[in-house]
Amino acid sequence: MKIGLLNPTVLVRPDPKILAPRLAANGHDVVFYHPKKGRGNPPKGENITVKYYPARFVPKIRYTLPTPGFYRLLRDDIPTLDRFVIGDYLYPVCSIGALLGRRFGVETTVVVSNLVGIEWFYGNRLVDAVSKLYTHSVGRVTFAAADHIVGQGEYVRDGLTRFTSDRKTSVIPTGIDLDHYAPDATTAAEFDRNDAxxxxxxxxxxxxxxxxxxxxxxxxxxxxxxxxxxxxxxxxxxxxxxxxxxxxxxxxxxxxxxxxxxxxxxxxxxxxxxxxxxxxxxxxxxxxxxxxxxxxxxxxxxxxxxxxxxxxxxxxxxxxxxxxxxxxxxxxxxxxxxxxxxxxxxxxxxxxxxxxxxxxxxxxxxx
Structure with a gap:
């Protein structure tokens, strides 16, 4: 099976980063989409192809904006996929991905960490108002286009029921590589103070x-x-x-x-x-x-x-x-x-x- 994973942010989001190598190890062909100017290290290895898509970023913050090149890449690639997983709903690139998945009949899953303007707030009245409007409009369209919505915790389930049916919604807590994050996994840093x-x-x-x-x-x-x-x-x-x-x-x-x-x-x-x-x-x-x-x-x-x-x-x-x-x-x-x-x-x-x-x-x- 060929599975696409869309990372929609400057940094690599946890769920796509965890899924890619393990799906590849299970014999699936994984295509990992990452912004060209993003930071962090996209997962690489056997059965994983990393494709860097052109994207713009809102100045001073990490919000990813789509470009014509991004649209053309997904338009050409998505019909070749069997499944498509989108690492969040919050960015316009996610909405485009979900709509293209629907257009080409590719089963699409959208991961949701939180609902901005609904249960997650920036503390700025204007930004929070825009976020709420975004979730109620673009977010609703994204959820409607997707086949599955995965919340990262029970705390988000109630909010999701306002935008999509229970039938499409699952809760899967994001796991952690317990060997990678362990008290003896690497050498400890040396801090500037040792008396505190x-x-x-x-x-x-x-x-x-x-x-x-x-x-x-x-x-x-x-x-x-x-x-x-x-x-x-x-x-x-x-x-x-x-x-x-x-x-x-x-x-x-x-x-x-x-x-x-x-x-x-x-x-x-x-x-x-x-x-x-x-x-x-x-x-x-x-x-x-x-x-x-x-x-x-x-x-x-x-x-x-x-x-x-x-x-x-x-x-x-x-x-x-x-x-x-x-x-x-x-x-x-x-x-x-x-x-x-x-x-x-x-x-x-x-x-x-x-x-x-x-x-x-x-x-x-x-x-």
Missing amino acids: VELVYVGRLDPVKGVHYLLAAVEKLQERGNREYHLTLVGDGTKRAAYERTAEKGGIDGDVTFAGYQDDVRPFLIAADMFVLGSLAEGPPAVIREAQACETPVVSTNVGGVSDLVHGGVVVPPNDPNALADGIEQLAGTNLADCGRVAREFMVENFDVESMMAEYTALIADE
Whole structure:
């Protein structure tokens, strides 16, 4: 069977990245579509063909816009496929893919991590209004064109029923490669400080990720003086320079390291005492699964599917740096090694990638 996987974002999305090598190992021919100027490493190997499509990106953010070249590539390729899997619904390239799948009679599956403007918000009134309109219009068309809709967690199921029938909807939690993300999988990073509780954040440096609340929480922790803390921010984004100024203005620039974008975040997760996330909105964050698989306990705001993921850690209300600081102090006062083991055990029991693959294989490959 020939199966196409469309990655619609600058970075490689988790589900297509996991599916490609395993479908190929099962003897399927996999075509992986990735934007030419995208980052990250598309999966490669025997039975996998990577095709780079031309795309434009909204300035300063990773939203992928289609081009005539993208349309022509899919128009010519999709009729040669037996199945087509689209890594999200949120981008116009996804809608074009779903409509072309319908046009050529190729069974198409769309993966949904969250419904923007419905249950996932950016915190900007105008952007959230546009997002809601997009989901109700373009998103609805995308769901109607697809044969299957896969939600990445139970938290998204109720929202999906507003746009498509239960008959077309499944929930398949995104699994994790437990060997790749493990406490001994690679060499741990060396942090700038060794006299402090090491906190690490991995993700975009953008307002929706609540990085400003995280910096404020570190400032409050240092003011309390109960312990010393050091935060490493792994990633880049539209607000990096602003956050660097915030750290300096708050007097915590010596307690915060901006590590920039990293191809491999495992060394940072393994070395940290805890992973921290202050997001205002999330789906089921892949990085929480990755941190916990590395036996790094988590403090996170209670948004999206977070409460279903965090075990051995602490979940706090969003938009509240005091609550975030309290959660970090609470976890720091426990046996972090024991918390880390609880977190990994939960990943092993509930997010094994092979279980995810079995469900996807039954859905898209008729096996």
